[in-house]
Amino acid sequence: EPEVTQTPSHQVTQMGQEVILRCVPISNHLYFYWYRQILGQKVEFLVSFYNNEISEKSEIFDDQFSVERPDGSNFTLKIRSTKLEDSAMYFCASDTGQSSGANVLTFGAGSRLTVL
């Protein structure tokens, strides 16, 4: 069964450092998402990406965050200058973009970011 893969599984970084989280969505999917889940809290939407541009973003997704699809397969989330409160599990997800599959997301296993 097709999977969304994420790397790294866990990253520890110092406050103020740049972090790039990588995702390989399912190959025929058209919509890509980043979510985060702070430990013990709810899943929060960060950004959605379609046709090589951001389609929606939340208030959390400020100027410190950016996304890219540099080579047609990888989908990356960059945090320019990490803060302690960025510590969370970051999930990548994708869906087909077809109406029948709308909002039926396939999630990766997540990347745990720890900011010290």
Place this chain on the structure above:
Amino acid sequence: AQSVAQPEDQVNVAEGNPLTVKCTYSVSGNPYLFWYVQYPNRGLQFLLKYITGDNLVKGSYGFEAEFNKSQTSFHLKKPSALVSDSALYFCAVRDDSNYQLIWGAGTKLIIKP
């Protein structure tokens, strides 16, 4: 504004007993409702969705959910719980303004042998 609520942080059920995980919602238009499950150290997995049609929706792993418009609820159910059903369950509703999912806080389901 659209919202979704999961009133129980945790639900404990004995193996073999029926289980219910509650979800209520608030939407301005027709609701698009979803259940996802998160097993330990895994990403979320889609279980089932309600868009239109039959109020009882069947999904993966023997789960089903009942859409109740008058009570604005979409409770997740299973007739006979398994220990392997122990996980975190998230209800979600689609935001009609941007088509993104709005997530509930999650309910931890613990099935005891």
